[in-house]
Amino acid sequence: MSEPDQVPVPVPEASPVLNATERFVASAQGSALAYGSLLLMALLPIFFGALRSVSCSKSKNASDMPETITSRDAARFPIIASCTLFGLYLFFKVFSQEYINMLLSVYFFGLGVLALSHTMSPLMSRIFPESFSNKQYQLLFTQGSEESKEEIVNYEFDTKNLVCLVISAVVGVWYVLKKHWIANNLFGLAFALNGVELLHLNNVSTGCILLGGLFVYDVFWVFGTNVMVTVAKSFEAPIKLVFPQDLLERGLDASNFAMLGLGDIVIPGIFIALLLRFDVSLKKNSRTYFYSSFLAYIFGLGLTIFVMHTFKHAQPALLYLVPACVGFPVVVALFKGELTEMFRYEETPPEDTEVKEDSETEKKDQ
Secondary structure: OOOOOOOOOOOOOOOOOEEEOOOOOOOHHHHHHHHHHHHHHHHHHHHHHHHHHHHHOOOOOHHHOOEEEOHHHHHHHHHHHHHHHHHHHHHHHHOOHHHHHHHHHHHHHHHHHHHHHHHHHHHHHHHOOOOOOOOEEEEEEEEOOOOOOEEEEEEEEEHHHHHHHHHHHHHHHHHHHHOOHHHHHHHHHHHHHHHHHHEEEOEHHHHHHHHHHHHHHHHHHHHHOOHHHHHHHHOOOOOEEEEEOOHHHHHHHOOOEEEEEOHHHHHHHHHHHHHHHHHHHHOOOOOHHHHHHHHHHHHHHHHHHHHHHHHOOOEOOHHHHHHHHHHHHHHHHHHHOOHHHHHHOEOOOHHHHHHHHHHHHHHHHO
């Protein structure tokens, strides 16, 4: 779905699960630290990704253009995700897990470096002083002769972007060589934030279709089979956030992890980001729907952790997150009498907006 000049945003097909390693009996303090850290790490990309999605929706820069998810995309996504998940399951059963993860490491190294670099870019712009000599560069790759020349890649960047790329590459090498959980989380947070920022739902109905379909998908593959848990444990790639439950005992060398998949962050996150953009469109200087859905996410993820810890079994987080993230804003809209307005809200892709503005300008000139 991504354009060639966009930052890649992998949305994991294996919608992840919260899961604690069964053989290790974590202390109460270790469990609280692990689950609390996962909750905090999940909230950061949703909050900042949603804020960045507002400016992203108005951007005319090709590299920052959002990818709009339509109702047709939303309806097909659970089917495609199921096929991919089962395909990965068969791959891990038939082929050597070591070689598969080696190929995945190389693939996610490239994606991770680009995603982390894009995430760091706004921060670097604030860190560097105004006196810093920030030179501009352009990477242009074309096809054909001068008369029929076609642009394939046209990427503009500057010195600050290069610094971000170098730092990201260092993290990438660390991840490939050591597979350290901190490097994994840096890439995972970057993927999640980019996903929330760059993947846009065109309206609330599309969001309900997507979340509803993945609700069924998550429940079936976790409770109905062992496919989801098997793939989540075997898949050595930064498509999940992890935090050790034995950190207090073993420090940074800890190896017994609780995990939260990126799908359980990005999927509700893009819906929450849509509600923030709806808040902005109302022009009331209020963020009621954003904060209500954000609090709903905290409630849903907290409930997931509680149930998982109580029953000692992997839980499909979307089972709790989807009703909370959709239900809370709908109730708020009912109380405020804005339910119809919320479901009528439609986002227009930046390209269409620009075309519309041009046509209106032409009419005025005529």
